Amino acid sequence: MAFTRATGKHRRATRTARTTRNLAGVATLAASGVVASVASPALAATGEAAHHDTGLQQAVVMGDELAVRIEAQADAQQAAAEATAARAKAEAEALRLAEVAKKKADEERAAKVRAAREAERKRLNTFVAPVTGSYVSTAYKASSGLWSSGSHTGIDFHAASGTSVHAVGSGTVVEAGWGGAYGNNIVIKMNDGTYTQYGHLSSIGVTVGQTVTPGQQIALSGNTGNTTGPHLHFEARTGPDYGSDIDPVAYLRAHGVTV
Template structure:
């Protein structure tokens, strides 16, 4: 007898077929080594497909490298800046020290120049005796028939022939030659406007127009002219000629010479 499948909502006869298919599918999965429920995906598998490469990891690596590079560059720039600052500081210090040393050297040089100038000025304004280590053998205004005026117009310094005769101060030679009774003589116009005379010389060491300084050798003593023996006749005058004499001892002492 034939059965006819009912129509409508009573379709129970289909379910076994679907159930059978599900069971078959499970069996197939079991044969492949995967156990999974029908309603959910497999919970475990021996081979897992690699995750899709999104580039995130590579970006992180590149970011780290870039950050390291920037940090290294910043460190290098900072080190360079510190080195430049240190060098600039050292150069500034060296320049300051060099300037200070130069300033001190210039100050020392100026002090030396000033001291030398002062010493030279003092030397030029200093007076000395016309003959060193000597003494006055005949005084000023001594009376004697040996002098035409009847008195001595200067002073005589004891000096053997050939003794060095010195300018008593700074001045200019206005006469160097024969002076009659004075024998060979030299007359010097001093810087202060006075005159000095040196007589009875044996030889000259200067000439007319020559500038002389204190203590400079101008001649050698002798016994030329109207004399009784070798000596140096010294006069101080207000003018270059005979008759303008002044006290030579007072003149020398006024200029600091101990006679």
């Protein structure tokens, strides 16, 4: 005998079909990051015990695990991004500090160069006594028949033969050799345009055209030329030749030398 379904009525889906649909929904939710945590109402309506539907439980557990993995991956990516940003910030700060240190070092080097140049400039513009630790034994313009002009055209520094004689300042040697009554003598054109002369030398240590600096040894004192004993004859002049002399004591004092 044949049975027919009434028109308009539908048979409820079998347990197998319901479970298949639920598994598909759970898989879809898991793939989209949504974790299913409850059973389908259609399944609950059957009144069957949930613990018998082991397939659904396994799918929910798998969904939870997938969500945890996704969350852990997101956390790892965020941590990696933060670490990259931190490294970039640290590198930028290190570069900034290196640039600051370099700038400071450059400024310090430049300051040292300027200081050295200034010190050298001052040294070259400094004047010293022609004989260290000596004194004037014969004054400027002293009268005596020893001199052809009747008076002393320079000053004499007490000095035994062989005493070191120094250039009093920076300049260029314009005469170095025999100077008649002056004996062995040196004449230097100073950088300020004046001239200095050193006479009665026992030996000469510079040549014409040579530049000299303050305190540089240029000769040894002696007893050559018209003299009554060893000493250094020193003159300050406005020109290179005899007769252009000026007061050597005033000249040295004007340049900071105590005489």
